[in-house]
Amino acid sequence: MAVTIKDIAEKAQVSLATVSRVLNNSGFVKEEKRELVLKTIKELNYVPNSVARSLSTSQSNTIGVVIPDVNNPFFGEVIKGIATVADEEDFNIILCDTDENIDKEFKALEMLKKQRVRGIIITPTSDKNEFNSEYLEALESLGIPIVLIDRDVKYSNFDGVFLDSLNGAFEATDALIKEGHKKIAIIAGPQTSKPGRDRLRGYRKAMIMNKLDIDEKYIFYGDFKLESGYKITKEILKMEDRPTAIFVCNNMMNLGCIKALFEQNINIPGDIALIGFDEIEMLNVLNFKISVVSRPTTEMGRVAMNMLIDRLKDEESTHTKRITLSPKLTLKGSEKLLD
Template sequence: MNIYDIAKEAGVSPSTVSRVLNNRDNVKKGTREKVLQVIEGKAYKPNLLARSLSVGVSRNIAFLAPDIENPFFSKILHGISDCAIEKDYNVFMFGTDENTEREHKILENLKPEMMMGLIITPVSERDENTVEWLKRFEQQGIPIVLVDRDIRGCKFDGVFSNDEESACEAVECLIEEGHKKIGVITGPETSKPGHDRCAGYKRALKKHNIEINENYIVRGGFKEEGAYRAMKALMEQKEPPTAVFSCNNMTTLGCLRYMQEKGMKLTRDISMVCFDEIKELEYTDIHLTSVARPIYEMGYEAMHILEKRYEDKEKRGSDRYIIRRHIVNPYLVKRGSEKYLQF
């Protein structure tokens, strides 16, 4: 028997049978019992694939991430997957490699019948092609949830963090230790985290009446190799900074690589504060002051918001009544790398 046979014998719609199979709340007790009696009488044993095919709806969730080598996005995926498995969804991850053309290609190849929802960390906050694709998916009934990065001028659901405020606090931590020559290695200007964290850096300097030196602002692009070159450019100036704020975990790795090659030591040769933790450093003698975020929870919440969209659709039809945008507040973990010991 398929889901249509059960619906016909129980005198209900196939979607009602689907809600009973998925243990949804919005089914009357009598209707649920009637469907379950038919199922028990026919020894029906559903599986995920057959269930998806029988109702013509995929149980797949697509997740587009800009850097699949970055542990940050692995942890986001962990949160998404844990929430998804509780609801019997399948999650597929695609890497865009911080490349808008690659992002467009993946979006072009994703078909509405292949997925039930899309979670995305967009490469750029202002790419018109990506916006058009996402709007088209929503019009076709595929809900979109952004995670970590927003899109300017659009009202998609999403989970984000208060990056500017957190970056400001991180740089103030260096200023309070006596630093005035502070460099920053930034992310892409086209991403909200990229310019928000740079804005937080500038805000901290202005707040403490420290002149902004444009030579101390170098773009690393949220990539290890770019950050390595940026750190080299900072430290090989005639008057290098005494401290550096690195704007993400991969940026920090590029900085540490340069320091290791040059035999530099934290607080002896340079002070540093970074955005996002690097768990592996727990097993080394490198103790970095970092801006920490509940990354796993951000992924879990993104999938939870997606599930809420499905519930809204079942209760209210195709109309969308609520836009859900969840903001987390990062926090600073001091480990001593902000100290101003030599100078």
């Protein structure tokens, strides 16, 4: 396996930023640390490649924000939180939408590198990045602070702001069970993302703890987008042994689910109960009461931006900051089991 700058940083016990400065002969590095890094590079026979070239030393007051779906209101609220702190601290933002596409994400990172951004806040795509060493090395080799938001990257040491998705899904499923539902379908997210896996785990945990059998025919897999929620719900409605409740694992799939239910004149909760993950403001405006697991979305953005600023002030720190926020289950009546 090729040696990465992370290997160098770990062996020399310095930050990735320090290794990047030494490799690019840029920025201030104490002489003893510079010599240590150069010695480690020689010992490990490190050969830099085109991906591993760091950003230019020219600094700006610009940060990059990389999200997977600009149409998702969740990310709009996150960006609002980021922008609030960025404005207060006189930072500009370059926003990139990857559309859950790994190739677009690589292009976005390359563009941000050329723009010499100071740091990046990113929600990685759900395209097996957690298991992709090339992807991890590409992020690390940028040589600038990176803060993850909502989704993790396995084996990384990046700062991050996350949500306790497992417990949120557990509470939602448990609430349906407490209402008397036994046949509960779940429209899960992609299992290549941690939130997708954790929400399915929360569902399974609630079923097991309530001593209910988990019927795999009620487990469906979407992609966190509206169309998948729509198509899956139409499949659910065709089932002979139809579930009495559906738990949908994000807001966009929930919108698709509600669209399908409306088209079939299915009453919520009269014909089928429903709980979604993430608030949908449009439904609140229309006074359409859907029970939901809500996240402190704007707060997540604020925390991520403050975390990035702290890292910019102390890039030499090897301490990784990771914060997990708690969701809130709000029951509005759509979870009911009606005769």
